[in-house]
Amino acid sequence: xxxxxxxxxxxxxxxxLRARIAAACAVAGRDEREVTLIAVTKTFxxxxxxxxxxxxxxxxxxxxxxxxxxxxxxxxxxxxxxxxVGSLQTNKARSVAAYADVVHSVxxxxxxxxxxxxxxxxxxxxxxxxxxxxxxxxxxxRGGAAPGDVPALADAIAEADALELGGVMAVAPLGADPAPxxxxxxxxANEVRGTHPSATMVSAGMSGxxxxxxxxxxxxxxxxxxxxxxxxxxxx
Ligand SMILES: *Cc1c(COP(=O)(O)O)cnc(C)c1O
Numbered sequence: 001x002x003x004x005x006x007x008x009x010x011x012x013x014x015x016x017l018r019a020r021i022a023a024a025c026a027v028a029g030r031d032e033r034e035v036t037l038i039a040v041t042k043t044f045x046x047x048x049x050x051x052x053x054x055x056x057x058x059x060x061x062x063x064x065x066x067x068x069x070x071x072x073x074x075x076x077x078x079x080x081x082x083x084x085v086g087s088l089q090t091n092k093a094r095s096v097a098a099y100a101d102v103v104h105s106v107x108x109x110x111x112x113x114x115x116x117x118x119x120x121x122x123x124x125x126x127x128x129x130x131x132x133x134x135x136x137x138x139x140x141x142r143g144g145a146a147p148g149d150v151p152a153l154a155d156a157i158a159e160a161d162a163l164e165l166g167g168v169m170a171v172a173p174l175g176a177d178p179a180p181x182x183x184x185x186x187x188x189a190n191e192v193r194g195t196h197p198s199a200t201m202v203s204a205g206m207s208g209x210x211x212x213x214x215x216x217x218x219x220x221x222x223x224x225x226x227x228x229x230x231x232x233x234x235x236x
Contacts, residue, residue: 003051013229024211024214035219036219038222039060041061041071042067048228065096073099087107097121105143112157120161124162132169132170167199167200169220172213189217201220208225
């Protein structure tokens with residue numbers, strides 16, 4: 001595919017996606033401007049990020065540091081906000097803190113400490129979301145803090161140097177109806193806002209469940225497939 005053909009394809013996907021988001025907002029009685037689209041560009045080249053930027057997107061998401069770092073560097077001339085959405089090892093905190101603006105996957109106290117130290121060293125401020133596990137307990141291990149641990153983690157982020165608490169993030173449970181899970185997330189988000197009023201971000205909704213997420217108050221959608229097409233390998 002030539003760059004021009006890819007541009008046309010991405011523009012078409014983006015138009016379809018915007019129509020889906022608009023329809024879901026209409027059903028939910030929400031203003032479209034409350035919902036931010038993050039293009040999850042994992043497995044796709046920096047040239048796609050560049051085309052998306054030309055199409056007006058400013059928010060980009062990645063889930064692996066090894067891929068995200070070089071891609072962000074290649075796109076350093078573009079006015080983009082980089083979201084790190086994948087599970088994160090503490091030994092990658094320094095690297096991620098160098099290019100990420102928002103980290104969606106903070107799910108344990110040690111990671112708060114590591115990110116805070118890394119952000120201080122880098123002279124940057126990182127906006128952090130508490131990733132909440134919406135899986136049944138027996139399916140835990142896909143990342144995310146247990147709902148009961150969220151308030152303490154939110155406090156830890158809010159108190160940490162060079163970190164800013166943005167809100168919460170979740171991935172719908174595997175093979176289960178996303179709607180009740182996202183409703184649960186909305187309750188947790190509300191609780192966090194009770195103590196941290198500026199933590200207004202609710203990162204939920206992917207290509208397959210953005211309607212349910214919008215219905216439950218999502219403010220940030222993380223969309224890969226519906227925008228960029230199918231990934232050759234499943235990278236999560
Ligand atoms: C890959 C990924 C997405 C995007 O998923 P799609 O189903 O392709 O839209 C969203 N969130 C996270 C955490 C991801 O890893």
